[in-house]
Amino acid sequence: EDQVTQSPEALRLQEGESSSLNCSYTVSGLRGLFWYRQDPGKGPEFLFTLYSAGEEKEKERLKATLTKKESFLHITAPKPEDSATYLCAVANQAGTALIFGKGTTLSVSS
Amino acid sequence: GAVVSQHPSWVICKSGTSVKIECRSLDFQATTMFWYRQFPKQSLMLMATSNEGSKATYEQGVEKDKFLINHASLTLSTLTVTSAHPEDSSFYICSAQPDYGAYNEQFFGPGTRLTVL
Numbered sequence: 001e002d003q004v005t006q007s008p009e010a011l012r013l014q015e016g017e018s019s020s021l022n023c024s025y026t027v028s029g030l031r032g033l034f035w036y037r038q039d040p041g042k043g044p045e046f047l048f049t050l051y052s053a054g055e056e057k058e059k060e061r062l063k064a065t066l067t068k069k070e071s072f073l074h075i076t077a078p079k080p081e082d083s084a085t086y087l088c089a090v091a092n093q094a095g096t097a098l099i100f101g102k103g104t105t106l107s108v109s110s
Numbered sequence: 111g112a113v114v115s116q117h118p119s120w121v122i123c124k125s126g127t128s129v130k131i132e133c134r135s136l137d138f139q140a141t142t143m144f145w146y147r148q149f150p151k152q153s154l155m156l157m158a159t160s161n162e163g164s165k166a167t168y169e170q171g172v173e174k175d176k177f178l179i180n181h182a183s184l185t186l187s188t189l190t191v192t193s194a195h196p197e198d199s200s201f202y203i204c205s206a207q208p209d210y211g212a213y214n215e216q217f218f219g220p221g222t223r224l225t226v227l
Contacts, residue, residue: 032214043203043218044154046112087153091214096142096207098216102153 002027002092006101013078013108021073021086021104029093033071035064036087038103044087047073078108113137114206116219123194124227131189131222133204139184140206144216145177148201160187184209194226 005024013019025033032051036044048057050066057064061082063074073086085105089098113136123129133143141162146154158179159167166179176198178190187206191198201223205216 034215036218041201041221041223043114043116043205043221046215046217049215096214097144097156097159098214100153 002090002099004088004090004099004101006086006088006104008104009102010105011107013075013106015079015108015110016077018074018076018078020075021088021106023071023073023088023101024069025071025088025090026069027090027092027099031091031093033066034089034091034098035071035073036089038085038087040085047086075106078106080108080110082106083108112208112217114204114217114219116204116222118222119220120223120225122225122227125195126193128190128192129194129224131191131202131204131224133187133189133206133219135185135206135208135217138206138208138210141184141209142207143181143187144205144207145179145187145189146203146205148203148221154203157189191224194224196226199224199226 003026007022035047038044048064053068055066061076065072085103087103089100115134117132143160145157148154156169157172160179160181162181168174181187201221203221205218207216
């Protein structure tokens with residue numbers, strides 16, 4: 001069964017304290033791994049798509065990497081405005097629907 | 111680019127009434143759209159996949175007669191919650207998959223908060 005597991009469930013950082021979020025997956029034929037950011041009461045905001053192991057993408061303080069079993073979302077020198085829930089999702093070969101993890105809720109304090 | 115809107119952003123209705131939620135892709139065409147439901151502090155639960163011009167595909171456990179989906183154009187999908195009850199209260203989010211570009215990428219709307227009294 002295809003599955004996505006995110007860790008930790010919650011993460012508290014001080015402003016400027018870099019860290020990483022993990023997304024482990026088992027999927028029958030990965031067609032893409034996606035990272036989204038979700039603020040309370042809002043829809044997910046697209047961040048990155050990764051397709052193959054070794055691929056990396058960056059956007060401001062965020063960097064996403066992908067291996068054959070997991071993906072990391074690295075946050076460098078976070079700011080309070082980076083506080084949100086970060087969702088990881090995968091697409092398998094069977095169809096177009098995404099399989100979501102439960103998310104990591106990040107809190108950054110100044 | 112890749113903007114998805116939802117209307118209304120919130121709605122309060124009485125038990126037994128029906129509520130329609132619209133999902134529009136504003137700057138791209140989307141043959142495929144998706145409807146999700148999200149409970150507090152939980153992740154997104156896929157309800158159904160909506161394809162333009164054909165019947166929606168519902169996930170196991172989702173009542174198709176209760177959650178009616180219509181995808182009548184390449185930019186609009188609607189979800190109608192029929193005979194709503196308090197247990198239907200939730201945050202409903204749609205997403206759209208552009209017909210161009212990267213396979214499987216989905217862009218989400220801002221969500222609709224439904225409260226059934």
